[in-house]
Amino acid sequence: MAFVQAAFSDPRVPLQDRQEALNRAFADPGLPAPCGMPSFWLKDPPFSELASLQSAELATEAEVVIIGSGITGASIARTLLLNTFGEGNQEKRPSVVILDGREVCHGATGRNGGHILETAEEFSYFEETYGVETAIRTMRFRLAHLAELLRVADEYGLSEVAQARRIQFLSVHFDNDKWVETVRSIRRLKECMPAETVEWKIFKKADIPKEFGLAPNARGVIAGPAGAMWPYRFVTGLLARLREQYPKDLRIETKTPVTAIRENATSTDPSALRYSVVTPRGTIRARHVIHCTNAHVGHLVPGLRGRIYPIQGTMTAQNPGRSFRPQGTEHSWLFNYEHGFDYLTQLPSGGETANKMMLGGGFGQHADRGILALGIASDNEGVPPYTLKHLKTTLQKAFDQEDWGEWSAERDVDTAWTGNMGFSADGYPWIGKLPHSASGRGEAVEGGEGHGAEWLSCAFSGEGMVQAWLCGKAVGMMVLAHGGRRAGEVDLSWVPDQMFVTENRIKRSVLPRVIPDHRSSQL
Secondary structure: OHHHHHHHHOOOOOHHHHHHHHHHHOOOOOOOOOOOOOOHHHOOOOOHHHHOOOOOOOOOEEEEEEEOOOHHHHHHHHHHHHHHHOOOOOOOOOOEEEEOOOOOOOOHHHOOOOEEOOOOOOHHHHHHHHOHHHHHHHHHHHHHHHHHHHHHHHHOOOOOOOOOEEEEEEEEEOOHHHHHHHHHHHHHHHHHOOOOOOOOEEEEHHHOOHHHOEOOOOOEEEEEEEEEOOHHHHHHHHHHHHHHHOOOOEEEEOOOOOOEEEEOOOOOOOOOOOEEEEEOOEEEEEEEEEEOOHHHHHHHOHHHEOOEEEEEEEEEEEOOOOOOOOOOOOEEEEEEOOOOEEEEEEOOOOOOOOOOEEEEEOOOOOOOOOHHHEOOOOOOOOOOHHHHHHHHHHHHHHEOHHHHOOOOHHHHEEEEEEEEEEEEOOOOOEEEEOOHHHHOOOOOOOOOHHHOOEEEEEOOOOOHHHOHHHHHHHHHHHHHHHOOOOOOOOOOOOOOHHHEOOHHHHHHOOOOOOOOOOOOOOO
C-alpha cells in the first residue's frame, strides 16, 4: 500500500496526472475484456477440458452463484461443497454455479507471480495504524496461507502438476533508507511474534552469503519461509477434482459474463430465490450471489468505487543467464528500490518450462512513479514499453554478473503480459455481506436471513496468494451460517476485523476525491 500512497502524493508527478489517476479509481472498471494478453501460465493447460467449459443450457436456478473462477472463487466453492451444500442436496437446482466472462482462471490468478510470500515488512505500519494486536492478527492470517495452500495442493494430488513447493524468500534491498526502515520493522516483528518468526533472518551487507549470487550493491537481505506454485494449474486442478466429486452440485460456465444483477420481487417465503443474475446466455435465479471479481468489482457494485480500485501489473517469463545456478526449489526474490520493487520466482528444473524466471513489477520505476497504472483495469492492450524496458534489465542488475553470465533481452525474454489487481483504500481485503448502500440492492429485505444475500471477497492489494484463499474460506462459512446450513455459531476469530464489510467502513475507507495542491503560494 505504501507505494500507492507515495505515487498519489509525489510532488514530482504532475498534479493533473495524479488527479486523472484518482478519477480512474472512482470510474466504472467495466467488465473484463473477452481475452487478456497471453500469459505464460496459461500455456499447455493440464486440465484442458475445464478451460472453456459450458453446459449445453445454462441453469435457470442455483443456490449460490459465484462470479469469478480464480483462487477466491475456487476457495469459496470448495468450502460450500465440503460443508453440506454438496451433501444430500434435494433440490433439482445445482448448489454452486461459477460464472466467468473468460475461460477458467484467466483473470488475475492466471497472471500473477506465483509467490506464496509474506515478508511481514509492513508489520510496523499495521501496528502504528491499528495497534499491535491487530498487526499480529493480520500477520498470522497472511502467514497461515503457506501451510494451507501446500496442504490443499497435496490433499487433491496437485503438488507436482502445480509445482507447489516450500522455499526461502530473499527480500533484497538496494536503497539504504528503506533498508534501515525494514530492519526496524522486522526486529519489532520478531519481538512481537517470536514463535512465528524463528526462521526470519537479517543479513547485513557484509553478511550476505556468496551463494545468493546477488549484485555487490545489495544493501541487505531479509530471508524467511515462503512458497511458490503454478497458480493456474492449482485452481484448475482443484476445480476439476471438485467437479468429479460433486457432479450434480457444481457447474462451471465460462465465457458467460454477468451483465446485471436484479432483485426479484420480495417474498416472505424463505425458499424464494432472491436474485436474478443476467448473462448473455440467459438468467439464473439464485439465493446468494458472491462477487470474486477483484479489480472489476466496482462494475456490479458501484458503491465500492474509490474503495476498491484497479491497478495494472506486468509480468514476464525470462530465461536465466547462462551461468545462473537454478534455485527454483530454494528461493524466491523481492528486489526493493528507492521507488517500488520487483518480484521473482524461478520454476523448478525439468521439462519444457525448466528454470524459467517469472519476473514481475516495474511499478514506480518510471518518472510517473506508477501513476499511469493506477485505475487501469484492462489487461489486453499491451505491456507499457517503459515497464518492459525496466524488467528486461532487472535480473542483470540484481545478480552478480559473474554468477548470472551471458544473456540477451531480445533472445531470452520469453513472454510479457499484463494483469490487474484490486487494491483497497485502507490496505485490507473486503469480505462479507454487501449492504444496500454498496450494491443498491436489498433495502426492502435487509436482515431477512431466508432471502439470501450478496457477498464479497475482493481487494487483496497485490498480495492475493497470502490473502485470497482464507478470505474465500471465511466468506463461504458466512454464507453457510446465513442460510442455517452450518450448525452453531461460525468461529471467524482468526479473521482480522478490519477485513469485514461494514457501513462505517464504506463511509470512511475511501480515497480522497481530489488530490490536494500543496504548491507554495506565490503571494
